[in-house]
Amino acid sequence: xxxxxxxxxxxxxxxxxxxxxxxxxxxxxxxxxxxxxxxxxxxxxxxxxxxxxxxxxxxxxxxxxxxxxxxxxxxxxxxxxxxxxxxxxxxxxxxxxxxxxxxxxxx
Numbered sequence: 001x002x003x004x005x006x007x008x009x010x011x012x013x014x015x016x017x018x019x020x021x022x023x024x025x026x027x028x029x030x031x032x033x034x035x036x037x038x039x040x041x042x043x044x045x046x047x048x049x050x051x052x053x054x055x056x057x058x059x060x061x062x063x064x065x066x067x068x069x070x071x072x073x074x075x076x077x078x079x080x081x082x083x084x085x086x087x088x089x090x091x092x093x094x095x096x097x098x099x100x101x102x103x104x105x106x107x
Contacts, residue, residue, distance in 0.1 A: 008084040015088055019078025026071030034064035 008016065041057025043049070080086040 006084050006087075008082060008087075012081045012084070012086075012088055016078045016081030019074050019081065021078075023071045023073070023075030023078060026067050026074060028071075030064045030067035030071060033067065034061055037061045037064060 037057045037060025040060065041054055044053035044057055077086070081088070
């Protein structure tokens with residue numbers, strides 16, 4: 001990994017800080033959802049409840065894992081902005097270039 005020579009600007013620090021905060025919030029929320037889904041699945045299994053209640057627990061666990069992955073990605077992007085490895089203008093420029101050339105998703 002290459003260390004950036006440039007210091008991040010004020011706006012990159014702002015965006016990076018917000019991304020890190022949102023990433024941590026998503027990971028914490030995912031942990032809570034995973035706990036609730038696990039308890040619901042355990043209670044449904046131990047009470048011999050109908051399969052619908054068990055499915056809710058399993059789907060909740062899958063959603064929690066997806067939220068944890070999103071939170072990890074947000075945190076990683078935020079840290080890159082805070083270290084000066086990513087620059088907001090460059091990231092937005094790539095996004096605009098993809099949209100104008102049509103190399104993004106086809107509708």
